[in-house]
Amino acid sequence: MTRHLFLTLLALTFSLLLSLSSYTLAENTPAQNTPSQPAETQLELEVLPAPIQHLKNKGLVIVREFPVGAALKGWVVNYQGKDMIVYTTADDEFLINGVLLDAQGNDLTEGHQKSWIPRPSWDDLATSHFITEPSLAPESTAGESTIYMFYDANCPFCHLAWLALQPYREAGLEVRWIPVAYLKPDSRDKAAAILSTPKNKQAEHLRASMQAFNTDTQDFSQPPSNENKQQLQTNMNLMQSLGINGTPGWVWLNKEGKMQTQAGMLRLPKLPNVTGLPAQKHTEPTLMRFR
Template sequence: MQVHLHLARVALVAAGMHTAAFAAVPTPPVLDRALAAGLKIVRQFPAASGLTGWVLSQGGNYSLVYTTADGKTLVAGVLVDGKGQNLSAQHEERYLPKPDFTAAYAQLEKAAFVAEGAARPRSVIYAFVDPNCPFCHLMWRAVQPYQAAGLQVRWIPVATLGPTSMPKSIAVLAAADKAAAFRRMEENHGKPWVDEGKTEATHPAVAAAVRANGALMDRFGIGGTPGVVWRDTNGKVQVRSGMPRLSELPAITGLPEQKLSDTALDKFK
């Protein structure tokens, strides 16, 4: 989960981890404005250079901030020690509550998606995609060998990247053969688009389904496409925003690593 940092500028702190015994400190005055705005303190913890870390929550989102020993200065951003270690990432992993996407995952089966790949899959993943997203197209190319090996990808069209995203999504979901329409769209990615005249006015129910897909993507906290959702080997729901590294695909798909010869994917190795 990415930490939502909206309270101050990013700061870099070059220092070692504080390991001394830590006693709870009173809420510093510098946090008063955040608390007055509706944020709540989830927990506090010792951080580098005498800083105190604070996990704040609002509306189901969590923020990680730090305060100085005098309680007069707030730091929101990435803490980096003298060895270049991202201390904020360590704090995020250790102290931020882990989201439970079980309820949201149950809604994926009801989403308007396009199933592509194995008819009798060895594994299934879901991917939120925008028709105009170049990284979604690269992910489509990257999973082709995995689909041949038994993966089924359930592509969930959304409309987030411009005025043509909605009609393109409608054209796919309203097609008699959705999988063929989706493949045709991906094979023609980057080429001039032929408007089929399928709009929100002509297909209001399909447009509503695309908007519902976008709302479902938000429930998973996915900030951009592609957004991948799957169950790991322990059955836990996992979420990945953005184009995965190729090395991540075996874990995401639950299948052995497949050979990828597409040079367009080299930068994701």
Template sequence: MMSPASKLATFAFVSLIGASLSAQAADYPKQIQMATQSGAKVVKTFAAASQLKGWVLSKGGRYTLVFTTPDNKTLLAGELIDAEGNNLTARYAGRYIPKPDRTALFSKLEQSTHIVEGQRKAPKSVIYALFDPNCPFCHLAWKAFQPYEKVGLQVRWVPVAYLSKTSAGKAAAILEAKNRRAAFRENEEKYNMQRHEGGIAPLAKSSAKTISQLRANNALMQKFGALGTPAIIWKDKQGKIQMKVGLPPMSELPAITGLPEQPENDPALARFR
């Protein structure tokens, strides 16, 4: 099964290619030529693992990271995982993709449509988490944050929809519920890990307002450069804006939340400890 990051990266590359197949840049592999002929720019190239070549492409303010094989016949878009389980794509993205102005983006994030969970009054810490209702790692992040919410953490869950056909309908069901927080918890408490589906029933038809809100959240996700969910965003103790894409190891939660480490005994999180 293709991961959330792989799906988003593949979608981003396809959108870069477009339909134009005019004159080609002779020095680039054919797939990169197709992208540049539709308006994409090659920002940087670099040597990647296993003799692959990495390409940072940009179009319309969006960046995409792809790789080509030594014979230039195959292009890879998505996650590269090494023998130790390290996500090399995320590592390369952090190293080579230009950083957006997160100060301005964080202000928009604060104004985004979201669901507040955890400490509501005078929280000790506030973090944001962009999530897709069907995302399994978002569900695990929700589980991981529960003990921290009990000691003062407030999580502002920002819904996006891109992972599957029912994502938008489930996000809409949460946003249009009389009690958004209860609807969100229903989605997580009834989450099906075997089918990778949130537990709430999707709306058959969403309001224009909800569609607009989800589009705005999806746009924020892209502007932050998050190639998957969950995308956890917070201000550290120095006031710097930080972002972590994917489920972080449990050992990193104190640094992310700014709170003491909390005991966690959920077996679903055992491999992330």
């Protein structure tokens, strides 16, 4: 799984904290969400650590504090309608923006995002700018199985996920691919090319780009328009607010109808649970390591 940089807050905190020699900032994973209600949760000035107070003075809304442990405090902050997780040290001297790992290497930040930042609903995913790969099953046998996939056009594991899902499309799965752009400088151009393609041609474009992923035989990029940039930002905001820190990012409903998320390439035996369909055969040699 590729870590996604917390670009918006990182740029802001760099500009705000360079003048403060006693503060440090560690960059890493992004997280943000829909606007919060600052009037209900904003903390009083006198209880804020100095770095948090400084950010507040520069325009950030401090939504809430939450417990982390003896050494750190957790904070949800809001900037331009985006909720994010940051941490301060127990002595209130330093602010940390990044992924928090425990002694076993577990990503605690992802859990904090899910616990303290309200996540979008399944219906909210329909507001994203996605490319639909429809079910290939006959209408009489096609089930109502749909998943969403966040992907970067330069992500090799997204290519593998696409390969792994093709047999499930034959069995009745609809896949909605949500493009984001962060891995390479031309990721945005490749995403813009597919978003600019007429709707009825987007699935064909996606398939061609996936098939040519390891060949570089075709150029699937174009400069993004302002509309493309806004579409990609909307998609990125949604991915971050779901706490998905890398691509491919899987979103599905379990048997109980609860939304589930996962980042990274999944093992093939997990796909029946994700798709809600019977296990399908895979013959692609590149997928054998995921058995």
